[in-house]
Amino acid sequence: MSNRRLEVSGLSKTFGPARVLRGVGLGVERGELHGLVGQNGCGKSTLVKILTGVYRPDPGGSITVDGRPLGLPVRPAAQREAGVSVVHQNLGLVDDRTVWENVRLGRYRAGRVTRRIDRAHERAEAARVLARLGHPLDVDAPVGRLSAQDRAVAAIARAVQDHQPGSGLVIFDESTRALGREARARFYELVKSLIAEGTSVLLISHQLEEVVEVTDRVTVLRDGEVVAAGVRTAEVDEAEITRLMLGRHLVTHGRVAGHVRDELVADVRGLAAGPVSGFDLAVRRGEIVGLTGLVGSGFAEAAEAIAGARPAASGTMRVLGRELDLTRRRGSTQDFVAAGVAFVPERRLEEGLAGEMSVAENLTLPRVRGRGSALRTGTAWQREESAAMIAKLDIRPPNPQAPISTLSGGNQQKVLLGKWLAGSPDLLVLHEPTQAVDVGARHDIIDAVRRAAQDGCGVLLASIDPSDLAVLCDRVLVVRDGRVAARLEGELEPDAISRAVFGDGDGGDGGDGDAPGAPDVSGAPGANKTSDTSEAGERSGETVER
Amino acid sequence: MTDTELVQEGIAPPAAARPGGVIGALAKQIGSRYAVVAVWIAMIAAYSAAEPGTFFTTGTFQAIFDSQQTLVFLAMALLCTITVGEFVDLSVPSVYGFAATVLPVLAVEHGWPVWAASVAAVLGATLVGAINGFLVVKVGVNTIVVTLGMSTFMLGISLWISNMNTISGLPAGFDKIAVTDVGGLQISFYYGLLLAAAFAYVLWCTPLGRHMRFVGANREVSRLSGVRVDRIRFGAFVAAGALAGLGAVVGDAYFGGFNASSTSSLLLPVFASVFLGTAVVEPGRFNPVGTFIGIYFLSTGILGLQLLGLQEWISNVFYGGVLVTAVTISTLLRKRVV
Structure with a gap:
C-alpha cells in the first residue's frame, strides 16, 4: 500500500x-x-x-x-x-x-x-x-x-x-x-x-x-x-x-423493427462544415440515422450545421421540400424551428437549457411566440404541455416550476428532449443525447426517440457512443478525416461500430467505406433496410452483452 | 473482470422533497421575498419614533413619493438592458441628461413649440440608445466600454449645448403634465407606477418578456431555440434610450428645467435601486416590481436621515452602502435558491 x-x-x-x-x-x-x-x-x-x-x-x-x-x-x-x-x-x-x-x-x-x-x-x-x-x-x-x-x-x-x-x-x-x-x-x-x-x-x-x-x-x-x-x-x-x-445490466433495449417510410424528410447535399466536406445525407420519415467518428473527425460539426447551429462553408438542405440555407451565420434558428427541425445539443447547460429558468419555461420556449399572442403567453397550453412531457419522459421531480439547475443531469436531458419533442418535429438532430445520464434516464430517452421515429420523425443521431448507435439506428455513417469512411446498416453491433470508428484494418465491415461523393448513398440503404427488417421483425437485437 | 463487476448498483433517485414542511417553506419564501419591505416598514417606524413631529406627516409622505419619477424611468431603462443580459449600461443617466437638456434648449432658446422639443428630445435619446445597441450587439464592442464612453460623450455634448447653465423658462402649462394633483400625489408618480406595472406585465406575461428573460439567462440556448437574440438585445438598448428620453420630458416638466452638470449624481441611485430590486419579489433576479419598491425604500431612508439633521453627504453613504449590502444579500439568496 x-x-x-x-x-x-x-x-x-x-x-x-x-x-x-x-x-x-x-x-x-x-x-x-x-x-x-x-x-x-x-x-x-x-x-x-x-x-x-x-x-x-x-x-x-x-x-x-x-x-x-x-x-x-x-x-x-x-x-x-x-x-x-x-x-x-x-x-x-x-x-x-x-x-x-x-x-x-x-x-x-x-x-x-x-x-x-x-x-x-x-x-x-x-x-x-x-x-x-x-x-x-x-x-x-x-x-x-x-x-x-x-x-x-x-x-x-x-x-x-x-x-x-x-x-x-x-x-x-x-x-x-x-x-x-x-x-x-x-x-x-x-x-x-x-x-x-x-x-x-x-x-x-x-x-x-x-x-x-x-x-x-x-x-x-x-x-x-x-x-x-x-x-x-x-x-x-x-x-x-x-x-x-x-456497461449496464438493466437495459432491455433490443433493436426493434424500423419504421422507415418512403417520404424524404431531409435532403442534405454537398455539406462542408469544419473538417467535413462533400457530405450528403438523406433522412426519411421514421428513420434513425447515426453519425459518428472520432472526436475531431468532423461528424459533430456536420450535425450542428444540419441543425442550423453553426454556419456551413457550403451545402444545401431541403426539409420536406423547404429550402434552408446552411451557410448563413444566424442570430436565431427560427427558420429551422419553423421548418420542423429540432436540435438537442451536446452541452445541455450551455446550449440546451437555461439553468435558472423553470422546467415549464424551458420546455415551452420554442413555441411561446407561436402559441401565445403578442400580449399573452397563455397559461393553459403551457400547463398541458409541461404536464404531458413530464409524464411522458418521467421527469423528476414532476414539478414544472422547479428551476432546471436543481434537476439531476438525466432529468435535465429529458427536459431538453421534451422541449423539442413537444413541438412534433419532422427532423430531430440529437448530439450525444445520453451523455452523462444515468441508466434509467438513458432508457427513457432511447424510448422517447424511438417513439418519435415511429410517429414519423426523421432522426439524425450524432454520437460517439457505439451502444446508443447500435440500439437506435437504422444505419450509421462513420466519418473519418472529414469524409464518410464507412456505412454500417442492418444488424449493428457496437464493436463493429467502434472498429469502423477507429479505422482498424479488420473493422469497417458492413460499409463499403467508399465514395463519399456518391450522391445517392442513402436511397439504397434505406430501401435495403426496410426489406431487411420486415423479415426480422423482432431481431434478437441485444447489442451489448450485459 | 467478471460479468458481476458490470452490475451496477441502483442509482439513488434525486433528492425529491427538501426537509421542512410546506408552511415552513412558504414562510421562508415570503421571508426572502419581502424582507426588504419589512425593513422598509421598520425604518418608517424608527424614523417616526425619532422624529415624531416631522417624519410621519403628509408632507414627508409626499416628498418621498413625488420626487422619484425620473429615477423610476431611469431604473426601468437600465432594467431593459440588464434583463437581456447586458450587465452595465452606464450611459442611462447621461442619455437622460442629454434629452433633458435638448428639450429646454430647443423650446426656450430656439423657440420651438414645447411638444416638438419634447418629441425631439425623446427621439434623440432613442437614437443614442440605438447607437449603443448597434455598437454592442452588431459590432460586438464591450458594453462597459461603449456605454462609459457614450456616457461621457453625451454629458459633454449636454454641457456644451446648454453652455453649462441651468436652462429654465419652459412655457407655463407644460408643468401640468407632471405636476397635477391626483389623490394627494403628483400625476408623474402614477406614470412611474404604470411604467413599472407595464414592464412587469411584459416580462412575466408576454412571449416577448419570456424571450427577454431567456436571452438574459443564456444567449446560446435562446438562439438555438429560435429566439432572435440580437434583435431583442438591440431592442433593449433602443427601449432604454426611449425610456430615458421620456423620463427627461417628465423630469423637465416637473423641475421646470435642467442643469446638465447634475447628471452624474443620478448614476448611483439608478444602480442602487435596480440592484436592491433583486432582493425583492424574485430573490436574486432583476425585476421591475422589486426595483420600484427599492426606489422608494432608498428615498425613505435618505429623507429620514436628512430630517435627522444629516447633510448632503448622507445620500452618498446611504446609496453606496445599500447598493453593496443589497447585492451581497441577493447574491447569497441566489446561491441558496438556485
Whole structure:
C-alpha cells in the first residue's frame, strides 16, 4: 500500500443533489503508466480536480503519495512538494510567450530589490530540464512557433522540472487532443522514457486505442464509481474497456423493427462544415440515422450545421421540400424551428437549457411566440404541455416550476428532449443525447426517440457512443478525416461500430467505406433496410452483452 | 473482470422533497421575498419614533413619493438592458441628461413649440440608445466600454449645448403634465407606477418578456431555440434610450428645467435601486416590481436621515452602502435558491 506512488481511497464528491464520485479508489505504482478512462460525466475530471486541489472532496477519503498523506483539500504547494504535476488539456501553454517563460511559469526567481525576473537563471533552468528530457529546444522561441511535438515537450518539461529523476507523478489530462498521430507517437516515447526512469504517469484520455496501447494498467470509471480497478491492459482489449465504460445490466433495449417510410424528410447535399466536406445525407420519415467518428473527425460539426447551429462553408438542405440555407451565420434558428427541425445539443447547460429558468419555461420556449399572442403567453397550453412531457419522459421531480439547475443531469436531458419533442418535429438532430445520464434516464430517452421515429420523425443521431448507435439506428455513417469512411446498416453491433470508428484494418465491415461523393448513398440503404427488417421483425437485437 | 463487476448498483433517485414542511417553506419564501419591505416598514417606524413631529406627516409622505419619477424611468431603462443580459449600461443617466437638456434648449432658446422639443428630445435619446445597441450587439464592442464612453460623450455634448447653465423658462402649462394633483400625489408618480406595472406585465406575461428573460439567462440556448437574440438585445438598448428620453420630458416638466452638470449624481441611485430590486419579489433576479419598491425604500431612508439633521453627504453613504449590502444579500439568496 505505502509502496504505491499514488493511492486514492474512498473519495466522494457531491454537488447539490448529485453525487458525482462515490468512494473512488485508485492506485498507481512506481514507474507505472496508468490509464483512467470513462464516459463524459463519469467523474474523471472531478477526480483530477480533486487531485489538483480545485475541488474539496466530501469528508472521508484519502490521498497518499509515496505513503505520505496529502491533506484534503489538496493545496498546490503540498501537491508540488509531493511531486504531483499536471499537463492539462491542450497542454496549457501560452503561445506568444517563449519556451523558457512557459516552462518556468509559476517558479520565476526575481531579483531581491528590483523584483526583476532573473532571465539568465530561468533560461538555464529551462534548458537543463529540456536536456534532461533529451529534447533540447530553443528556449527563446515563442511556443506558438513550435511544432506540435515540441510544444508537448515544453509542457512535459514544465510538469517534470521539480521532480527528482525517477520520482513523482505526472497526470496527463486529455493532453494529446491537439496532437496529430505522428506527434502523438513521439509524445508517448517521451512519456515512456519518464516511466523508464521511475516516474509514474496517470493518463486520462478519450482515445481508448491509445490507452490500450501504451498503458500498463487501466482504471475505468462509470457514473462516479470504479467499475474496473487497475486492470492489466495486456488482458483486455478496446471493446472490453468500452463495455466497461458503458456497461449496464438493466437495459432491455433490443433493436426493434424500423419504421422507415418512403417520404424524404431531409435532403442534405454537398455539406462542408469544419473538417467535413462533400457530405450528403438523406433522412426519411421514421428513420434513425447515426453519425459518428472520432472526436475531431468532423461528424459533430456536420450535425450542428444540419441543425442550423453553426454556419456551413457550403451545402444545401431541403426539409420536406423547404429550402434552408446552411451557410448563413444566424442570430436565431427560427427558420429551422419553423421548418420542423429540432436540435438537442451536446452541452445541455450551455446550449440546451437555461439553468435558472423553470422546467415549464424551458420546455415551452420554442413555441411561446407561436402559441401565445403578442400580449399573452397563455397559461393553459403551457400547463398541458409541461404536464404531458413530464409524464411522458418521467421527469423528476414532476414539478414544472422547479428551476432546471436543481434537476439531476438525466432529468435535465429529458427536459431538453421534451422541449423539442413537444413541438412534433419532422427532423430531430440529437448530439450525444445520453451523455452523462444515468441508466434509467438513458432508457427513457432511447424510448422517447424511438417513439418519435415511429410517429414519423426523421432522426439524425450524432454520437460517439457505439451502444446508443447500435440500439437506435437504422444505419450509421462513420466519418473519418472529414469524409464518410464507412456505412454500417442492418444488424449493428457496437464493436463493429467502434472498429469502423477507429479505422482498424479488420473493422469497417458492413460499409463499403467508399465514395463519399456518391450522391445517392442513402436511397439504397434505406430501401435495403426496410426489406431487411420486415423479415426480422423482432431481431434478437441485444447489442451489448450485459 | 467478471460479468458481476458490470452490475451496477441502483442509482439513488434525486433528492425529491427538501426537509421542512410546506408552511415552513412558504414562510421562508415570503421571508426572502419581502424582507426588504419589512425593513422598509421598520425604518418608517424608527424614523417616526425619532422624529415624531416631522417624519410621519403628509408632507414627508409626499416628498418621498413625488420626487422619484425620473429615477423610476431611469431604473426601468437600465432594467431593459440588464434583463437581456447586458450587465452595465452606464450611459442611462447621461442619455437622460442629454434629452433633458435638448428639450429646454430647443423650446426656450430656439423657440420651438414645447411638444416638438419634447418629441425631439425623446427621439434623440432613442437614437443614442440605438447607437449603443448597434455598437454592442452588431459590432460586438464591450458594453462597459461603449456605454462609459457614450456616457461621457453625451454629458459633454449636454454641457456644451446648454453652455453649462441651468436652462429654465419652459412655457407655463407644460408643468401640468407632471405636476397635477391626483389623490394627494403628483400625476408623474402614477406614470412611474404604470411604467413599472407595464414592464412587469411584459416580462412575466408576454412571449416577448419570456424571450427577454431567456436571452438574459443564456444567449446560446435562446438562439438555438429560435429566439432572435440580437434583435431583442438591440431592442433593449433602443427601449432604454426611449425610456430615458421620456423620463427627461417628465423630469423637465416637473423641475421646470435642467442643469446638465447634475447628471452624474443620478448614476448611483439608478444602480442602487435596480440592484436592491433583486432582493425583492424574485430573490436574486432583476425585476421591475422589486426595483420600484427599492426606489422608494432608498428615498425613505435618505429623507429620514436628512430630517435627522444629516447633510448632503448622507445620500452618498446611504446609496453606496445599500447598493453593496443589497447585492451581497441577493447574491447569497441566489446561491441558496438556485
